[in-house]
Amino acid sequence: MKVACVGGGPASLYFSILMKRTDPSHDITVYERNPAGSTYGWGVTYWDELLDNLRGADPESAQAIDESSVRWDSWAAHLDDRAVVTVENGEEGFGLGRHRLLSILTERALSLGVRVEFEREIAAEEEVAGADLVIAGDGVNSGLRERHAEHFGTEVAVGRNMYIWLGTTRVFEAFTFAFVETECGWIWCYGYPFSEGQSTCVVECSPATWSGLGFGEANEADCLGLLEKLFAGMLDGHPLVGRAQADGGAHWLNFRTVTNRTWFRGNLVLLGDAAHTTHYSIGAGTALALEDAAFLVGALHGGMELEPALAGFERGRQVAIRGSQRAARYSARWYESLPRYIGLPPEQLIAVLGQRHSRLLPHVPPRLFYRLDRLSGWWGSLRGGDH
Structure with a gap:
């Protein structure tokens, strides 16, 4: 089978790895519009169950992911000036830098014979017309999906709160929350380690608090400076690190929950965030994308023709992710x-x-x-x- 994977994120890369492991004769190319080594975001989270699944699917990449991950088994919560509460979580969590994850998956894919073409944007499936299967792994803003949004039945629900995804040099020992009351309302943050020198920090607040604190007009430096003051207890003197924007502003967003009625059209199939998103507060996005990839590979090698295989993938994964979507x-x-x-x-x-x-x-x-x-x-x- 000749396969074109559009988007070089975890879903496309892991799909290409498992396809090649199942049958090395597959001709697979991953197309990524950005240069090699460039990615957004800081760290991703996952749990024991995913790591066990990865070991069963591809032990080599699973070992590299395991060795590169940071672990925690407790929560710590800073509640304004009232208390700092630490609780045992009862489940081991893992943090891994997104850049490191993509590097592991890219290297593994290349070692198996997958071609990875960087700085190559595919805007329409006609550009890879020779492929038997086209994977739309191009993320929440998938261009391939949007071309056929009516067919896919795409719906986007926009969350009310504002959030910003940041990093810090403070390496948390636990999954750490902080809730701070301001004159404009409550603002909160949670952070987790993803390397020996960095942690992720996600800050969230209501629109009224966001507006009242002036984040809508603040440049990135002023925004980070105010957030560092608000979360000084949590950060313990360490700075927050933002992702620079072309206009110099802080990158605040409303979360977009994407759902699709159907996940395939002919030989084009949606994978990962292109098919579905789940709110960042449950930390499931990367795990669901990797599980999508594994399920699709299984469906394609189940002895069925392409259309019934894709239909089986759609049915199976839509059922499998309902619990995560509800949570x-x-x-x-x-x-x-x-x-x-x-x-x-x-x-x-x-x-x-x-x-x-x-x-x-x-x-x-x-x-x-x-x-x-x-x-x-x-x-x-x-x-x-x-x-």
């Missing part, structure tokens, strides 16, 4: 409703934060939900953990 919606809603929860005692706030994916939480008073959750845990422990 992401409730997580985003929790942050958009922060004033409802922020007055809780510190231990209760952190406990409810950990349960923000619950469908019940928005409909029950937070203090009552906390008591019910504790009672459920106590009752489950008496029954041997079945709760």
